[in-house]
Amino acid sequence: MKKKGPFLVKELKALSPGTQIWGKYLVLNKVQRKTRDGREIIDLKLGDSSGTIDSIVWDNCSVTGDIINGSIVGLLGDIMVYNNRLQVTAKRIKILEEDISPYLKTPPAGMDSLVKKFDQVIEQVIDPYLSKLLQKIFTEETRERFFRAPAAKMIHHNYYGGLLEHTLSVAALCSKAADEYQEINRDILLAGALLHDIGKIAEYEMQTSPQYTVKGRLIGHIVIGSELISNAIDNMRKEGINFPDELDWMLRHMILSHHGRLEFGSPVIPLFPEAFVLYMMDNLDAKMYVFKDKLEDNEGSEELFTNYDQFFEQIFFKYRYQPTND
Numbered sequence: 258m259k260k261k262g263p264f265l266v267k268e269l270k271a272l273s274p275g276t277q278i279w280g281k282y283l284v285l286n287k288v289q290r291k292t293r294d295g296r297e298i299i300d301l302k303l304g305d306s307s308g309t310i311d312s313i314v315w316d317n318c319s320v321t322g323d324i325i326n327g328s329i330v331g332l333l334g335d336i337m338v339y340n341n342r343l344q345v346t347a348k349r350i351k352i353l354e355e356d357i358s359p360y361l362k363t364p365p366a367g368m369d370s371l372v373k374k375f376d377q378v379i380e381q382v383i384d385p386y387l388s389k390l391l392q393k394i395f396t397e398e399t400r401e402r403f404f405r406a407p408a409a410k411m412i413h414h415n416y417y418g419g420l421l422e423h424t425l426s427v428a429a430l431c432s433k434a435a436d437e438y439q440e441i442n443r444d445i446l447l448a449g450a451l452l453h454d455i456g457k458i459a460e461y462e463m464q465t466s467p468q469y470t471v472k473g474r475l476i477g478h479i480v481i482g483s484e485l486i487s488n489a490i491d492n493m494r495k496e497g498i499n500f501p502d503e504l505d506w507m508l509r510h511m512i513l514s515h516h517g518r519l520e521f522g523s524p525v526i527p528l529f530p531e532a533f534v535l536y537m538m539d540n541l542d543a544k545m546y547v548f549k550d551k552l553e554d555n556e557g558s559e560e561l562f563t564n565y566d567q568f569f570e571q572i573f574f575k576y577r578y579q580p581t582n583d
Contacts, residue, residue: 267307270343270554272336278345279333281353283360284326285309285466299324303332303345304466305360312345322352327465329355341564357465362416371421372404378428378451384444386493386500387508391448393489394455402458407467412568413546415467420457423542427453430538438530445504446531449511453535456482456512479522482512511535548573 263280264272272278286302299314301324312334314320324330333349364371379395382388395403408414408423428450435443459481460473472481486509490500510532516523517536527533551563551573563573 265307266303266305266310267553269310269336269345270308274336274338274343276336277334277348278336279331281305281329281331281355281360282310283357283465284324284328284330287324287326301347302466303330304362306362308362310343310345312347313339314347314350318347319349321350324350324352327357329353329357329360361465364416364418364422366422368404368418368421371418371425374425375404375421378425378447381432382444382447382451384448386498386504387444387448389493389498390486390489390500390508391451393493394452394485399458403455405463406458407461407463408454408457409543410461410467410469413543413550417463420454423546424451424454426542427535427538430541431534434534434538438534441530441534445507445511446534449508449515449531449535450538452482452486452508453512453515453539454478454482455485456480477522479513479516479524483509486512507531515539551575552577 262278264278265280266282269278269280282303282305284301285304288300290298290300292298297316301312301314303310303312312332314324322328329352331351331353332345332347334345334347337344337346379388379391382391404421405417406420407416408419414420414423428447431446431450432443435441435446456478457473460470460478461467462470487505490505493500507529510525510528514523514525514527514532515536517540518526527536547569551566552575554563561574561576563575565572
């Protein structure tokens with residue numbers, strides 16, 4: 258091994274167990290506990306712009322400074338395997354005074370590019386009522402919150418700008434569906450795609466990692482989003498804009514049904530084509546993110562398969578066929 262460090266998290270996951278490493282990482286989560294024999298132990302979730310990894314800090318580890326969530330640590334440790342998952346056993350830790358921004362994961366495409374695409378999608382909605390509604394909802398303040406919000410706490414797009422990235426992917430998939438199925442109203446579908454997760458700006462707060470707000474835990478983004486749209490439409494009507502009742506109902510139905518099934522949190526199921534397509538495209542983008550993430554994960558003892566994932570209750574096949582020119 259030529260490189261001695263510093264290693265990115267993505268690079269750590271390609272190393273063999275027993276390899277000694279050093280690097281600088283952001284503390285995403287800290288849990289202090291005791292083992293059965295009474296030893297003090299700290300479990301850390303560490304991260305940088307390339308990913309996350311678990312670390313264990315035993316009571317014989319040399320620690321300089323106070324480890325807290327959001328701190329940057331310089332870490333010397335060994336790559337180990339525990340329960341078929343890679344982790345770093347810390348040997349020395351030092352708290353560093355550094356800006357956390359370079360350590361935060363953000364969309365690969367870059368925020369400026371995504372914001373430009375977002376404005377382009379909004380301009381594609383030409384229906385006067387829906388266009389005005391989007392302008393009313395996406396004020397400068399809301400745009401700022403929307404652009405920095407995560408799309409989830411753990412499963413997909415769970416980082417700064419993740420909600421914007423996910424929303425644009427869903428909108429692009431919906432646009433392709435509208436090209437294929439002529440009976441679909443493109444404006445309703447695109448408006449629904451842009452607004453389907455708007456409630457997440459109040460469901461999560463972005464610290465070093467996504468955290469639920471009190472409102473988010475008690476109400477949830479689906480209901481929050483429906484209420485936000487309803488309030489915006491009510492304000493338009495107070496200004497003399499005769500927003501059609503049927504359009505109001507359809508748009509809010511799309512928000513309320515976009516998880517597709519009652520057991521997945523939607524109070525209603527999709528009852529018309531645009532609502533169904535939105536549900537399918539939202540689900541597709543979230544699931545494709547999971548597959549991409551698992552394919553890039555080098556953890557596991559098998560070459561072609563990942564470890565069994567408890568959350569998704571499956572393994573993932575990692576091989577990617579590459580055609581040859583023979």
